[in-house]
Amino acid sequence: NAGVTQTPKFQVLKTGQSMTLQCAQDMNHNSMYWYRQDPGMGLRLIYYSASEGTTDKGEVPNGYNVSRLNKREFSLRLESAAPSQTSVYFCASSEYGTTYEQYFGPGTRLTVT
Amino acid sequence: SQQGEEDPQALSIQEGENATMNCSYKTSINNLQWYRQNSGRGLVHLILIRSNEREKHSGRLRVTLDTSKKSSSLLITASRAADTASYFCATDPGGGSNYKLTFGKGTLLTVNP
Numbered sequence: 021n022a023g024v025t026q027t028p029k030f031q032v033l034k035t036g037q038s039m040t041l042q043c044a045q046d047m048n049h050n051s052m053y054w055y056r057q058d059p060g061m062g063l064r065l066i067y068y069s070a071s072e073g074t075t076d077k078g079e080v081p082n083g084y085n086v087s088r089l090n091k092r093e094f095s096l097r098l099e100s101a102a103p104s105q106t107s108v109y110f111c112a113s114s115e116y117g118t119t120y121e122q123y124f125g126p127g128t129r130l131t132v133t
Numbered sequence: 134s135q136q137g138e139e140d141p142q143a144l145s146i147q148e149g150e151n152a153t154m155n156c157s158y159k160t161s162i163n164n165l166q167w168y169r170q171n172s173g174r175g176l177v178h179l180i181l182i183r184s185n186e187r188e189k190h191s192g193r194l195r196v197t198l199d200t201s202k203k204s205s206s207l208l209i210t211a212s213r214a215a216d217t218a219s220y221f222c223a224t225d226p227g228g229g230s231n232y233k234l235t236f237g238k239g240t241l242l243t244v245n246p
Binding site for chain 2: 024053055060061062063064065068078079110112120121122123124125126127
């Protein structure tokens with residue numbers, strides 16, 4: 021099992037460009053999450069999907085959109101990138117209610133110039 | 134806003150010594166989890182303690198929870214150089230906020246050989 025995979029691993033964007041970060045999990049988990057991690061800030065939740073067909077805002081959703089494409093895949097879109105979105109982005113999944121821990125992908129390091 | 138706050142922010146010890154990290158949080162929880170993050174990697178779940186538990190062990194890890202003080206501690210015994218990583222606590226509020234973990238800013242542990 022690959023667990024949680026993310027693409028791309030690295031990306032450099034210019035201000036105003038758009039891009040989609042892809043995430044997939046092969047553990048048949050219902051819940052999926054997108055976080056951003058900035059130095060000294062820990063992880064902050066951007067959006068989450070409790071189950072297929074639902075998405076909800078987290079702590080820092082502004083400037084982002086998400087799509088839960090199916091049970092496996094959860095993508096994060098930046099429509100018009102800003103330097104403040106320079107960060108490391110992590111996708112995670114969990115089977116809430118059965119076990120509670122989250123499984124994380126390796127991250128995408130995004131730089132917006 | 135951050136729910137959990139780890140203390141200290143950074144800790145440097147010698148191999149073989151014990152490492153203790155603390156986490157304080159503000160609101161009631163369903164469970165509290167500890168994660169490890171090696172440099173440049175995603176987070177890995179270490180241990181979960183439920184609100185009705187006071188202590189839990191897993192290998193060289195010991196976690197305590199004091200809900201009256203809203204605090205938890207993670208003890209790593211007989212530390213090894215491979216334990217060098219950042220450690221995060223994450224709180225699960227349960228109830229209507231199911232699925233969402235709130236992470237602290239982390240403790241950077243350095244174990245010197």
